[in-house]
Amino acid sequence: MSYRLAVSSLAIVLIATTTSVSQSLDAMVDRELPMLVEKYKHLHANPEISYQEEKTSAYVAQELRALGYDVTERVGKYAVPNRVCYGVVAVMKNGNGPTVLVRTDLDGLPLQERTGLSYASNAKTKNETGEEVSVMHACGHDIHMTSFLGTAKMLSRMKDRWRGTLVMIGQPSEERGAGAVAMLNDGLYTRFPRPDYAIALHDNSSLEAGVVALCEGYALASVTSVDMTVQGVGGHGAYPQTTKDPIVIASQIVLALQTIVSRENSPFDPAVVTVGSIHGGTKHNIIPDDVHLQLTVRAYKEEVRKKVLAAIERIAKGIAAAAGVPADRAPVVKSDENEFTPSTYNTPELTRRVTKTLQAALGKEKVRIAEPVMGGEDFGQFGDGGKIPTCMFWLGAADPGRLEKYRIEGASPPSLHSSQFAPLPEPTIRSGVIATTAAVLDLMQR
Ligand SMILES: [Zn+2]
Numbered sequence: 001m002s003y004r005l006a007v008s009s010l011a012i013v014l015i016a017t018t019t020s021v022s023q024s025l026d027a028m029v030d031r032e033l034p035m036l037v038e039k040y041k042h043l044h045a046n047p048e049i050s051y052q053e054e055k056t057s058a059y060v061a062q063e064l065r066a067l068g069y070d071v072t073e074r075v076g077k078y079a080v081p082n083r084v085c086y087g088v089v090a091v092m093k094n095g096n097g098p099t100v101l102v103r104t105d106l107d108g109l110p111l112q113e114r115t116g117l118s119y120a121s122n123a124k125t126k127n128e129t130g131e132e133v134s135v136m137h138a139c140g141h142d143i144h145m146t147s148f149l150g151t152a153k154m155l156s157r158m159k160d161r162w163r164g165t166l167v168m169i170g171q172p173s174e175e176r177g178a179g180a181v182a183m184l185n186d187g188l189y190t191r192f193p194r195p196d197y198a199i200a201l202h203d204n205s206s207l208e209a210g211v212v213a214l215c216e217g218y219a220l221a222s223v224t225s226v227d228m229t230v231q232g233v234g235g236h237g238a239y240p241q242t243t244k245d246p247i248v249i250a251s252q253i254v255l256a257l258q259t260i261v262s263r264e265n266s267p268f269d270p271a272v273v274t275v276g277s278i279h280g281g282t283k284h285n286i287i288p289d290d291v292h293l294q295l296t297v298r299a300y301k302e303e304v305r306k307k308v309l310a311a312i313e314r315i316a317k318g319i320a321a322a323a324g325v326p327a328d329r330a331p332v333v334k335s336d337e338n339e340f341t342p343s344t345y346n347t348p349e350l351t352r353r354v355t356k357t358l359q360a361a362l363g364k365e366k367v368r369i370a371e372p373v374m375g376g377e378d379f380g381q382f383g384d385g386g387k388i389p390t391c392m393f394w395l396g397a398a399d400p401g402r403l404e405k406y407r408i409e410g411a412s413p414p415s416l417h418s419s420q421f422a423p424l425p426e427p428t429i430r431s432g433v434i435a436t437t438a439a440v441l442d443l444m445q446r
C-alpha cells in the first residue's frame with residue numbers, strides 16, 4: 001500500500017514538474033511573442049534570394065550574438081569559386097552533455113508577393129544572370145528564422161535546465177539545395193562541435209497554425225535535377241527524310257520516361273520522374289539541331305535514385321539510336337550533383353522521442369502523424385549519411401478559418417512557393433518556438 005502510494009505520488013510529482021516546465025515555457029514564449037512577430041514582419045518584408053542572404057545572415061548573427069552565443073559568419077564554401085556563402089554558426093557551451101544542432105534556412109524566392117498583407121515584400125534584386133526579379137519569403141523561411149531566434153532566446157534564458165553544447169545554424173541557399181553541403185564542406189563538423197542530433201522544422205501551408213506533424217523514416221525525397229540535350233540533324237521542315245528530327249525523338253523520350261516508374265521500379269519504392277521543361281526549334285519550317293529538356297527526379301532510397309538516373313540515360317540513348325541518330329550525336333544527359341539533395345530521413349528513435357516531447361509541450365491533439373512527401377530539402381545533408389540522427393517536423397502555418405473555407409469550397413489553400421502564401425504569424429511562431437525549445441530541452445536535459 002505504502003509502496004503504491006509512493007509510486008503514485010512520484011508520478012504526481014513528475015506530472016506536476018512536466019506541466020510546470022511546459023507552463024513556464026508557454027508563459028515565457030507568450031511574453032516574447034509580440035517582439036518575435038515584429039522580427040518576423042521585418043524579415044518578411046526584407047527577403048533575399050539564394051546566394052544573396054547578406055543582410056539576413058547579418059541580422060540573424062547579430063541577434064544570436066546579443067543573446068550570448070559565440071557566432072561565426074560566412075561559414076560555407078560553394079562549388080562555384082569566389083561565391084560568398086552566408087552561413088551562420090552560433091555555439092553555446094553549457095557544461096558536459098550532448099551536442100544538439102538546430103537549423104534554420106535563410107533564403108527567399110524570386111517571386112512577386114501577392115498576399116496584400118501590410119508587411120508584404122516589395123523587394124527586388126538582380127539574379128545570377130543579371131535579370132531583375134522580385135523577392136518573397138514564399139517558403140516561410142522567415143517563420144523558420146523567427147522560431148529559431150525565439151528558441152535561441154528561450155534556451156539562453158533556461159541554461160539551468162540543460163547541459164551540453166548547442167549549435168544553432170543559419171543555412172543559406174536551401175532553395176538551391178546548395179547551402180547545407182557548402183557549410184559541411186567548410187568544416188561545419190570539424191571547425192565546430194559535431195552534433196549528436198540535428199533537428200529542424202518546416203512550415204506547412206495545409207496544416208493549421210498551432211499544430212505540428214511528423215513521421216518516422218523517410219519524410220522528404222531526394223532531389224536530382226537532370227539536363228538533357230537531344231541532338232538530331234536539323235534541316236528543312238519540308239524534307240524530313242534529310243534530317244534526324246530531335247523534336248520527334250524528344251517526344252518519344254518524354255513518353256518512354258514514364259515507364260521507368262511504372263514498369264522498372266518497384267511499386268514499394270516511391271519515385272517521380274517529371275519533365276518540367278522542353279525547348280526546341282525556332283520556326284514552323286525548320287527542323288532544329290537539338291532539343292533541351294529539364295527533369296526533376298525524386299526518390300527516397302539512394303539505390304532507387306541511381307537506378308532511375310541510369311534508366312533515363314539508357315532510354316534517351318536507345319530511342320535516339322533507334323531513330324538512326326549517329327553515335328556521336330547521342331543525347332547528352334547530365335545530372336547536377338552540385339544541386340543534388342539526399343532524402344530527409346527522420347531517424348525513428350529520435351523521432352519517437354521528439355514526438356513524445358511535442359505531445360507534452362503542445363498537447364497530444366496538436367501533434368499529428370505526417371505523410372511522407374516527394375518534396376525535397378537539403379536538411380538531410382546534416383545526417384552525414386545516416387551517422388547523425390536527424391528529425392524534421394512540419395509546423396502548421398495556415399489560418400484555421402481560411403483552411404476551413406477552402407475545405408468547404410473543395411479548393412486547396414495557397415501552397416508553399418505560391419505568391420499568395422500567407423502564414424498566420426502569432427500561433428505559428430508560438431508553436432514553433434515551444435516545440436523546438438521543448439525538443440532541445442529534452443535532448444539536453446540535466
Ligand atoms: Zn521552398
Ligand SMILES: [Zn+2]
Nearest residue numbers: 139141174202
Ligand atoms: Zn523551404
